[in-house]
Structure formats: C-alpha cells, structure tokens
Amino acid sequence: MIRVVLPYHLRTLAKVDGEVQLDLKGPVTPRAILDALEARYPMLSGTIRDHVTKQRRPFLRYFACGEDLSFESQDAHLPDKVASGEEPFLIVGAISGG
Amino acid sequence: MNKVRVLVGTRKGAFILRSDGKRAKWTVNGPHFGGWEIYHAKGSPVDPNRLYLSQTSSWFGQIIQRSDDGGRTWFQPGTPPVEPTTTPEGMPKGESNKFVYDISPATGKPLTTHQWYDGTPHPWEFKRVWHLEPSLTDADTVYAGVEDAALFRTTDGGKTWHELAGLRGHESGPKWMPGAGGMGLHTILLDEKHRDRIYIAISAAGVFRTDDAGKSWRPANRGLVSQFMPDPKAEVGHCVHRIAMHRSRPDVLFMQKHWDVMRSDDGGGSWREVSGNLPSDFGFVIDVHAHEPETIYVVPIKSDSEHYPPDGKLRVYRSRTGGNDWEALTKGLPQRDCYVDILRDAMAVDSLDRCGVYFGTTGGQVYASADAGDSWAPIVRDLPAVLSVEVQILK
Numbered sequence: 001m002i003r004v005v006l007p008y009h010l011r012t013l014a015k016v017d018g019e020v021q022l023d024l025k026g027p028v029t030p031r032a033i034l035d036a037l038e039a040r041y042p043m044l045s046g047t048i049r050d051h052v053t054k055q056r057r058p059f060l061r062y063f064a065c066g067e068d069l070s071f072e073s074q075d076a077h078l079p080d081k082v083a084s085g086e087e088p089f090l091i092v093g094a095i096s097g098g
Numbered sequence: 099m100n101k102v103r104v105l106v107g108t109r110k111g112a113f114i115l116r117s118d119g120k121r122a123k124w125t126v127n128g129p130h131f132g133g134w135e136i137y138h139a140k141g142s143p144v145d146p147n148r149l150y151l152s153q154t155s156s157w158f159g160q161i162i163q164r165s166d167d168g169g170r171t172w173f174q175p176g177t178p179p180v181e182p183t184t185t186p187e188g189m190p191k192g193e194s195n196k197f198v199y200d201i202s203p204a205t206g207k208p209l210t211t212h213q214w215y216d217g218t219p220h221p222w223e224f225k226r227v228w229h230l231e232p233s234l235t236d237a238d239t240v241y242a243g244v245e246d247a248a249l250f251r252t253t254d255g256g257k258t259w260h261e262l263a264g265l266r267g268h269e270s271g272p273k274w275m276p277g278a279g280g281m282g283l284h285t286i287l288l289d290e291k292h293r294d295r296i297y298i299a300i301s302a303a304g305v306f307r308t309d310d311a312g313k314s315w316r317p318a319n320r321g322l323v324s325q326f327m328p329d330p331k332a333e334v335g336h337c338v339h340r341i342a343m344h345r346s347r348p349d350v351l352f353m354q355k356h357w358d359v360m361r362s363d364d365g366g367g368s369w370r371e372v373s374g375n376l377p378s379d380f381g382f383v384i385d386v387h388a389h390e391p392e393t394i395y396v397v398p399i400k401s402d403s404e405h406y407p408p409d410g411k412l413r414v415y416r417s418r419t420g421g422n423d424w425e426a427l428t429k430g431l432p433q434r435d436c437y438v439d440i441l442r443d444a445m446a447v448d449s450l451d452r453c454g455v456y457f458g459t460t461g462g463q464v465y466a467s468a469d470a471g472d473s474w475a476p477i478v479r480d481l482p483a484v485l486s487v488e489v490q491i492l493k
Contacts, residue, residue: 007157007158008133009133009134009155009157009158010158013158013161042176042177043161043174043177043195045195045196046159046160046195046196047158047159047161047195048158051195051196051198052198057157057158057159059156059157060157060158093157093158094157096157
C-alpha cells in the first residue's frame with residue numbers, strides 16, 4: 001500500500017480527506033504513483049504534471065523520507081519505506097502568502 | 099417576476115449574487131472553489147441554468163467546471179459523478195481540463211514560436227482559460243479564449259476541447275507578443291446575424307475576425323495607433339483590452355484599447371477614435387446598453403503605469419452618441435480616495451427595462467445600477483479582487 005499526501009486544493013478537488021492509499025503492481029516510482037493516482041482520481045489529471053509532456057508543474061515538488069525527489073528520474077525506484085507504506089510520498093505546493 | 103443572477107469570478111473563488119427584477123436586495127452565495135482564481139463564469143443563452151466556469155491556479159493548472167442547475171452544484175464535465183471515471187481501457191476521463199494545441203497534420207498548425215517580451219522566439223505554452231463564451235444556439239458548444247493566445251471549442255458540453263488552429267496559425271502568429279498580464283485571448287464576440295463570423299481580441303496582438311466559423315482569420319486593426327510599437331499603425335501588435343457589440347447591430351464594434359476608445363462601423367474593417375472628452379482614455383472595460391446601441395460605458399483609468407481612477411474618483415462614463423461625447427456617472431460611487439482597478443471582463447449589462455449595469459473592482463466591490471448608470475449601489479463590498487462579472491435574467 002502506497003501512501004500519498006496531497007496539497008489542500010488537490011484533496012478538495014479529488015474530494016478526499018487525509019492521505020490517499022494506492023495499490024501498485026510493479027516498481028514503485030514517481031511515474032507509477034502518479035499514473036495510479038490519476039487513474040483513481042481523473043480530476044487530478046494535469047494538476048500535478050502536464051497533460052501531454054508529463055513534466056512536473058513548476059510550483060510543485062515531490063518529497064519522501066526527508067529527501068527532495070523532484071529532480072530524480074520519474075522512473076527511479078522510491079525508497080523501500082515508501083514502497084512498504086511506512087513513509088508517505090508527499091506532493092507539496094510552493095508556499096504562498098509571504 | 100424576473101430574477102437576476104450575477105456570476106462573479108475573483109482571485110479567490112466564484113460568487114453568485116441573486117436578486118429579483120427590482121435589483122434592490124441581493125443575496126451573496128459563495129465562495130465556490132475557494133482559494134482558486136476564477137477567471138470567468140458565464141451562462142448559456144440557450145439554457146441559462148447551464149453555466150461554465152474557468153477555475154485556474156499557478157500551482158495546479160486549469161480546471162473547467164460546469165453546472166446544470168444555475169450554480170447550485172458543479173462538476174467537471176469530463177468526469178461526471180454518475181459515470182465511470184475511466185474508459186473501458188482504463189484510461190482516465192479527465193479530459194475536460196485538457197487544452198492541447200493542435201499540431202496534427204490534418205487540422206493543426208506547426209507548433210512554432212511567438213515573441214517573448216524581449217523579442218526572442220518563445221514556445222507556445224498553455225497557461226489558463228481567460229474567457230468562456232457559450233454558443234448562441236447550442237448549450238453544449240462553448241468557445242474558450244486561452245493564454246498563450248488561442249481559441250478552443252467544445253461541442254460536447256465541455257467534456258473535450260479542440261483548438262481552432264487557424265487563428266494561432268495565422269501568418270502573423272510568430273510576431274505576437276504578450277502584454278504585461280500575459281498573452282491572453284480575452285474577448286470572443288459571436289455574431290447573431292452572421293453565424294460563421296467571430297471576433298476575438300488578444301493582448302497584445304489585436305483583433306482578428308473569421309467569416310468561416312474559425313477556419314481562417316484576418317486581422318481587423320486598421321485605424322488603431324499604438325505609440326509603443328515600432329510601427330504605431332502595424333497590422334498586428336496592438337494591446338486591445340476589450341471589444342463590445344450590440345447584438346442587434348453586429349457590424350458596429352466598440353473598443354477599449356490600452357490607450358484610446360475606438361469604434362468601427364464596418365465589422366472591424368476600420369477603426370476611428372471616439373475618446374472625446376474622457377478624463378483618460380486608458381482603461382479596460384467597455385460595454386453597450388442592452389436596448390440603446392449607441393449608448394456605451396467605460397471606466398477611465400489614470401494610466402498604464404497607475405491602474406486606478408483619475409483623482410481617486412470612481413466614475414463610469416456613458417456616451418449616448420456612440421462615443422466622443424461622454425458624461426460622468428458618479429451617484430453612489432466613491433468620489434474620493436478610491437484607487438481600485440476594473441479589469442477587462444468585469445463589466446456586464448442586463449436586458450431588463452431599465453438596463454442594469456454591473457462592474458467589479460480589484461478592491462472586491464461589485465457595483466450595480468438599475469437605471470442604466472444614473473445611480474449606483476454596491477451589491478457586495480468585500481470580495482477578493484474581482485476578475486469577471488456576468489449577468490443573467492431568468493424569466
């Protein structure tokens with residue numbers, strides 16, 4: 001079970017409270033997580049990565065286990081603690097307001 | 099008794115203001131989609147309870163929302179709540195938020211570049227939908243003006259959007275350059291008499307017109323003079339802020355340009371200045387009285403460097419002569435210490451008798467006049483900055 005933490009506005013858009021939990025078959029990578037997330041919540045398509053290029057939107061970053069994974073390959077294997085569900089995969093928006 | 103519904107888009111959500119035909123007492127409903135920028139919301143002339151709304155964010159991109167019950171409930175038309183959210187092949191159906199420039203060999207144009215602020219070539223990048231214009235004849239057909247400037251259309255109620263690529267593919271496309279607010283296609287005028295004719299306006303490319311329902315386009319900027327351009331009378335490159343027409347007389351167009359209020363009597367073939375005695379001919383909004391095609395409204399702004407009313411006085415100016423001769427409308431509007439702006443999509447008129455006029459400010463006020471501008475009162479004072487105002491009359 002993969003745990004994903006979404007920013008507030010995407011939780012609202014997807015009508016979810018708290019973390020999202022996903023079952024993945026195969027390697028646990030950012031691309032696999034986002035594919036599964038968008039399949040479960042189609043309204044999130046295009047909100048995290050571009051519809052066509054699949055590039056991460058500029059004001060968003062990916063974190064897990066205290067590491068910034070934003071610039072890792074989309075096909076890089078995520079830490080075992082993410083794959084096991086011990087740690088969440090965090091999608092974080094740039095801070096606004098100050 | 100008629101009912102009036104005003105759709106307000108703001109920097110932090112959408113609001114729906116409702117009244118009866120007297121337009122004296124209002125209710126305020128919202129925010130819808132709190133925290134998101136709502137660039138525009140507009141109802142279908144065919145089915146007034148069918149609303150389309152552009153919800154956008156620099157963080158999360160573009161969302162299209164639709165309501166079939168006058169704004170009480172909303173859904174993304176690509177993912178209706180009662181349908182499966184994936185195709186039989188398992189592909190997500192969140193197509194309604196997808197605006198992809200058409201580069202297909204059959205219908206598209208090559209994805210070249212436009213000019214960046216510094217004059218260098220810059221790739222086209224979709225950023226957001228600025229304006230939604232529902233068809234005059236079909237509730238499922240809507241046009242969307244987007245940044246970077248292009249025109250899209252849906253014919254399935256917003257589920258999918260396709261570019262009318264002939265516009266961006268016009269030979270002048272590589273020369274188009276953004277205004278300071280971005281290279282947005284912000285105005286779409288549909289011609290009730292000539293169904294295949296559409297006018298659009300882009301900052302800062304100017305006005306374009308099609309007579310074949312969007313397949314081919316030509317610039318319609320002759321007579322415009324913009325001193326900031328190397329050639330002030332060039333065919334394209336003008337920072338047009340807004341154009342307006344009266345439905346009964348679609349060959350007559352009015353324009354608020356960056357500077358200058360302009361008029362065309364030949365469907366955009368040529369323009370002449372009608373700024374007349376305005377205290378400033380800079381501004382964003384312009385609109386036409388619902389029953390008097392020669393009565394027009396603007397809100398002068400001091401300058402392109404000082405986006406607030408001259409002398410701190412919020413004044414709507416009305417011309418009953420199609421321009422040149424203007425009167426200040428001040429009753430009920432602040433006449434001291436007012437430094438708000440009125441953005442290009444933030445004025446609308448209703449079709450009651452007498453004509454109602456509405457506008458929203460960057461200070462969060464929405465003002466209404468139930469007597470064609472003679473007097474004004476705020477419907478609401480403390481919304482987030484207002485981006486757009488539309489009004490509907492419900493029989």
